Amino acid sequence: MKFRLLFLLCLFFWACQDTPESDDSAISADVIVYGGTSGAVTTAVQVARMGRSVMIVCPDKHLGGLTSSGLGFTDTGNKRVIGGLSREFYQKLYQHYQQADAWRWQKKEEYGNVGQGTPAIDGANRTMWIFEPHVAEAAFEEFIKEQQIEVMRDEWLDRENGVELEDGKIVSITTLSGKTYKADVFIDATYEGDLMAAAGVNYHVGREANSVYGEEWNGIQVGVLHHGHHFSDRQISPYKVPDDPASGVLARISTADPGQKGEGDNKVQAYCFRTCLTKHEPNRIAFEKPEDYDSTQYELLLRIYDSGWRETFRKFDAIPNLKTDVNNHGPFSFDNIGMNYDYPEASYERRKEIIEEHETYQKGLLYFIANDPRIPKDVQSEMKLWGLSKDEFADNGHWPHQIYVREARRMKGDFVMTENEIQGRSPVDESIGMGSYTMDSHNIQRYITPEGHVQNEGDIGVHPKEPYQIALGSIMPKKAECRNLLVPVAVSSSHIAFGSIRMEPVFMILGQSAGTLAAMALEKGVDVHDISYSEIRERLLADGQVLENPGS
Template sequence: MTIKMEADIVVAGGGPAGLCAAVAAGRSGKKTVLVERYGFVGGMTSAALVYPWMTFHTLEGKQVIAGLAQEIVDRLQERGASPGHMRDTVGFTRTLTPFKLEEFQVLAVDMLEEAGVQVLFHSFVEQAHVEDGQIKSLTLATKSGPIQLEGKAFVDTTGDADVAFLAGVPCLKGREGDGKTQPMTLKFRMRGVDLAKVKAYMLEHPEEFYKRTPVGELPDLELTGVCGFYKHWKDAALPINRDQVLFFAGPGDDEVLVNTTRVQGLDGTDVEQLSAAEAQGRRQALQVAQFMKRHLPGFEKASISQIGAQIGVRESRRIDGVYVLETEDVVSGRRFADVIARSGYPIDVHDPTGQGVKSEWVRGDGAYDIPYRSLVARGVGNLLAAGRCISTSHEALGTTRLTPSCMSTGQAAGTAAALALDTGASLVDLDVARLQSILRDNGAILN
């Protein structure tokens, strides 16, 4: 028997974007339901151990992301679960933000409950029912049997544009030309790491590390991230198609999060290929951990303490929306009249087939705008996207997919959905100036 439920706003996907979308919608007074496939909030942050959050600032240190994203950091700091924004010792960005995952998961649920949001964990979107260009309901697969969840407005924060795809919305996937996506990564944590020894080695051998590493400042900085060990990696000749080791310190004093495995050529929206990626990623994780313990200074007593519940997916489907954010929009620091979020994170595209990472930094004041039109789906009038599946090119996704940006687009989407219901306007014809005013009142930085 199918269970019937209804809401004003349905948010599908409980990652950071979905969290912020649902909280924003709930705080607006709308009956909001958040649908999440796992038994916890956090999406890739929780399931795939995406850590730390990067970045709330430009390379020069100007904060360009705030609002709900900053509230989450502030409340984690109050709980002793984050030191706040710290200097990125990899040098790729100005700052990064460490946090304790378990504390974040509890805080996220607290914020949803405070906003009056109903959360359906262990629920998977199976079908989208569309009539006259509007989603009427979603069918969820659950332990209780199928649920038919009706809504007036929907926000797709699944990361894979699952709702949009099921609703027949035009979608993009991968890079232009061959459709190949950025590689997936299975991340893992290690404890027992002597970070002081790692730092000492970096100071003695700066040539073995990323060219932007702030070596001159390193003696006075707490080590937060490391990219390099080029010689060690090359000599090991592991069957993993990348050219360096990347890991981030914390949150424990002897703990690191390793972001080094690389699974290429598989589609994160194909169940058989995703299954193969999970198996390949776990094999690689053990290989990398063994290599680090045997060959890297500071890892002699280290061991794996946690492996992600699932492989991290950088890129899959995204909507082909009213506006596709392009590479030049990002690197030129383009301003848009319908800006709903900003970001200072550079383009960061892990090569779908090669070893390297393509990087381009934002010119001008170091930040670019994300326009509202990139959240608006075509063909379905009551659907917005937020997070990793907004409308971008393959290259521009290399910056919008990062967690703080996802939080910002999530807040914008949840706020927009509520505003549309308040005013009776369609999402495509929404009063963006009014939306911007509400976002600013709630802490978002739009200029």
């Protein structure tokens, strides 16, 4: 009898070993944050501070998105409306730069202290708005370490089959490595909105027509020339042989009809890398010729120089230690106009190709200006002084880890933010944070005018009248689509409204608010849609979020 019982027990354990892997093998937390952006970090930190288990699962190896990948000259807008964890991040940077050993390549008193409409070092509020990439990344890692948050890096969502849904909720997500992650609440904190899309939530790519939301600045903007990122009245021929259409068109100029002003399209604003450059010789690496370098890609720039333009270095913005955050500027610059339209919905393989093409373009442009004998001598002699910063992005050839995805998918959620809310024409009743930056879109097309000249289209800068509230519903899918997902980065907004909301301090603000909502839903055992706003508001204010314009 004993022998028979022992045999049956052995048979049972053998059968268990032979069965497929059970759900117990899934990695679980109360909240799974998918993405490694700045907003992902503040989401996870807030959840942890509210006593819930949380894990970051991300394709990234480095946390912080653009904030730690070159965008150190922060787009602050009105800094008074940056509160909570977002402000706490900039206070961490302030603490770092108060240390003498933080100033390796220059003395603190030699730093110019210029920010975007604000001093870089704000002693009164103990914030630092301008910073080096590696310092930002260290601050994000410190946030994670303080809360003992586990980060699963280099984990890519299986976008085809990796989202399990049940009764309107995400049950689990599976990555391409085969790992499965289960949670009660999920947060999509990616720039691309990949989890949101894989879960079947509705979204938009491109510009809506102005008629969709009753806007003025959303659709195609042919004839609108804001900022200085256009050809103005320069009558530059787009053809290889000037004024001869039969000779063919120069590289990086579209021959397609740009469309009618105010109409919608499926195009997205240009991407670039925010490179960290320096002139300081001990820390400088000279620009190298990319493997696929092709000087013909930059012929148009020579004609722009011939017209007298000399603003190449206008957006070489100073950050500490004799470095710069370099952004696009002018009619032909680091924005790779028209080469990213398929990025938002592209496969990982195709996105990699797009990113590599952008990297080749931008590295090639730097090399071209520094070395091509046709470049004006005054420009070339200046560019030869610059190079990549040796002490940044050391594991990536000193090139930024993250391309600047200025816009990809945008959710169509419970509430759609439009220019009407940004401009104060329509009220927001349930604020979860504030924005204030210009409604800013980079160029989307480079086309040929009816007169036969080259022109850029899509660059817009329209200032809000005052800081504005961002609606709770903008981070929530419609309840009928998903009841346990929040989206604080690819938020529900029109193209032009997103142009203001998409600033990194705001993503951190919305991340904290998403984390608050997730933790409260878990505490009450309800869907994220079912918590009263008064309760949400009370907690957000207690944690330092700014929900109303301090100046109103």
